[in-house]
Amino acid sequence: MVSVPTLNTLNKLDAIVKQLVAEAQAIDDRLAAKKAKQHNTKQLFSPPLFTSQADTYLPYSLEVKKKVHHVSRLIDRQEHNDFVFNELKTIEQQIHALTTAFHAQGRQQQIEQQFTQKNRAKYFKKAAKQVLNTSHHLHQKLAETHEFERRLMEMLELKEIELHNANKTTQTSLSQQVLTLHQRLGRCRQAISKIERQIEMSEKR
Numbered sequence: 001m002v003s004v005p006t007l008n009t010l011n012k013l014d015a016i017v018k019q020l021v022a023e024a025q026a027i028d029d030r031l032a033a034k035k036a037k038q039h040n041t042k043q044l045f046s047p048p049l050f051t052s053q054a055d056t057y058l059p060y061s062l063e064v065k066k067k068v069h070h071v072s073r074l075i076d077r078q079e080h081n082d083f084v085f086n087e088l089k090t091i092e093q094q095i096h097a098l099t100t101a102f103h104a105q106g107r108q109q110q111i112e113q114q115f116t117q118k119n120r121a122k123y124f125k126k127a128a129k130q131v132l133n134t135s136h137h138l139h140q141k142l143a144e145t146h147e148f149e150r151r152l153m154e155m156l157e158l159k160e161i162e163l164h165n166a167n168k169t170t171q172t173s174l175s176q177q178v179l180t181l182h183q184r185l186g187r188c189r190q191a192i193s194k195i196e197r198q199i200e201m202s203e204k205r
Helices: 007-038 058-076 081-165 168-204
Strands: none
Touching: 007 058, 007 081, 058 081, 081 168
């Protein structure tokens, strides 16, 4: 005749199973969206260890819980000690199977989180690089446009001096050149304002 577990042992076992049920529910909730996408209906444990056939962990953990309660009732009635021993052995194997699976799921989640964090870091690094490249390009373009503005102003100043000293024969031609330079200078300054707005917008992102 095998020894019967004490009430304290059964209480500890019941607490363990309750924790398994809670953990099973949490894992099932976490995996629900992924399984919906994958259309995965494969049962998680093969018989004869479990009679449940499901693709979620909760039914298996509830099966263990039900078995523990059944064993507790048998012990209370002091019945079927050999049967109780076999049931306890099965419960031990079931708990081991579930805890092993939960550990694997926890490890898988950790790997996925690390992968997600790595991808997120890679994305932000790439995004930051793009912003910096864009900002650098705009600042370079602004500097070039300012240089073009400076050259236009020099050309305009020279043409205005020429116009001031010109005779009537060349005044018309020089006046047209001065007008053209003023127009080009105006467009150049509009371009500068546009680039400055682009820089401001890129740095606010």
